[in-house]
Amino acid sequence: MGTRRIRTACTAAAVAVVAFTGCESSPPESSGSTAGSSASAPAPAPSSGGAPTSSSESRTTVASKLDVPWGLAFLPDRSALLTLRDKAEVLQIREGAKPVSVGKIDGVEPNGEGGLLGIAVSPQFASDKRVFVYYTTGSDNRVERFTFDGKALHADRVILQGIPNADHHNGGRLEFGPDGRLYIGTGDAGETSHSQDTSSLGGKILRVDQDGNAPTDNPNSGSPVWSWGHRNVQGLAWDSAGRMFASEFGQNTWDELNLIRKGANYGWPVVEGKGNRAPYVDPLVQWRTSDSSPSGLAIGTDGAAYMAALAGRALWRVPLNGITAGTPERLLDNQLGRIRTVERASDGRLWIVTSNTFRGSPSDDDDRVIAMRPPL
Numbered sequence: 001m002g003t004r005r006i007r008t009a010c011t012a013a014a015v016a017v018v019a020f021t022g023c024e025s026s027p028p029e030s031s032g033s034t035a036g037s038s039a040s041a042p043a044p045a046p047s048s049g050g051a052p053t054s055s056s057e058s059r060t061t062v063a064s065k066l067d068v069p070w071g072l073a074f075l076p077d078r079s080a081l082l083t084l085r086d087k088a089e090v091l092q093i094r095e096g097a098k099p100v101s102v103g104k105i106d107g108v109e110p111n112g113e114g115g116l117l118g119i120a121v122s123p124q125f126a127s128d129k130r131v132f133v134y135y136t137t138g139s140d141n142r143v144e145r146f147t148f149d150g151k152a153l154h155a156d157r158v159i160l161q162g163i164p165n166a167d168h169h170n171g172g173r174l175e176f177g178p179d180g181r182l183y184i185g186t187g188d189a190g191e192t193s194h195s196q197d198t199s200s201l202g203g204k205i206l207r208v209d210q211d212g213n214a215p216t217d218n219p220n221s222g223s224p225v226w227s228w229g230h231r232n233v234q235g236l237a238w239d240s241a242g243r244m245f246a247s248e249f250g251q252n253t254w255d256e257l258n259l260i261r262k263g264a265n266y267g268w269p270v271v272e273g274k275g276n277r278a279p280y281v282d283p284l285v286q287w288r289t290s291d292s293s294p295s296g297l298a299i300g301t302d303g304a305a306y307m308a309a310l311a312g313r314a315l316w317r318v319p320l321n322g323i324t325a326g327t328p329e330r331l332l333d334n335q336l337g338r339i340r341t342v343e344r345a346s347d348g349r350l351w352i353v354t355s356n357t358f359r360g361s362p363s364d365d366d367d368r369v370i371a372m373r374p375p376l
Helices: none
Strands: 059-063 069-074 080-084 089-095 102-103 116-121 130-134 143-148 153-163 174-176 182-185 202-210 227-228 232-237 242-248 254-260 287-288 295-301 307-308 314-318 329-331 340-342 350-354 371-372
Touching: 059 089, 069 130, 069 340, 069 350, 089 116, 089 287, 102 143, 102 153, 116 182, 130 153, 130 174, 153 202, 182 232, 202 232, 232 307, 242 295, 242 307, 254 295, 307 350, 314 340
Parallel strands: 069 116, 116 174, 232 295, 295 340
Antiparallel strands: 059 371, 069 080, 080 089, 089 102, 116 130, 130 143, 143 153, 174 182, 182 202, 202 227, 232 242, 242 254, 254 287, 295 307, 307 314, 307 340, 314 329, 340 350, 350 371
């Protein structure tokens, strides 16, 4: 595919539906307007209160005054690479130091919710120095591989292209799984038919190797599709047993936390949230869209899922017990504003990326990356 240049430069009363029950949504990133879903019976709305949260003394500001940050991935030296969506720029950030630009990505065309989105570091980075980014062009979303020499990113090759794009529902999360494969969360790009069409890369979780090839143990030979029937996946994480979870924006009613199974269909646009309708898989937990609009996802050292909420302006903690979930807790309720990304560092702390310079009410220091240690 060729090489290109890079310019260096709820509380206990929360949510209500757990255990096999399940939105960035159509603009804005809260609730949507596309047609055609059904929802389960209403659940009680989460409380606006929260479990005890960290004092300011337990929080470390890693970086501040950032312009629409999006994806974050850790390097072996405990620094992190951070994408700036609209600037198409990658920063290296570390505690106690100013962010340093390590390059701007050629070909990125920011558009609404699109731009430079997810980033992932190879599990073999010590030897291969590879970094992967997901971004929007004028014609599609794609994944490109780079090498990082410690100072600058260098373009290698586009490994996957043709993911549908629009000004909303671009997905964008990249994460390496415990199997060493690269997983990619995509959105339906506002066209609901993509999600049930297994020949489309939209509305899916994709799984590829580092060259962009579909592994032979994927559900369908030669296809990168791992699961489908998704609306807009922006969070991917695995527990200590290797089980995969994903956060997903709903439309007007339900946002979701899903337990992901190989080859499973998660129902969009036929169902939104819990549908009790075979063959579609219901979410583990569902939220009203005003309480969540989920983006990033991480599994903490306590085994719980921590899910970033944009419209909900919170971090949701969901206890996990194998293939079931406990009652979610709303943490950091409106303390940091909109939260885009959460990633777990090697020391067990959560690095939280805010999203107030896009559809938010930014403070003088926004946007920020905050490091916190659970319990929050």
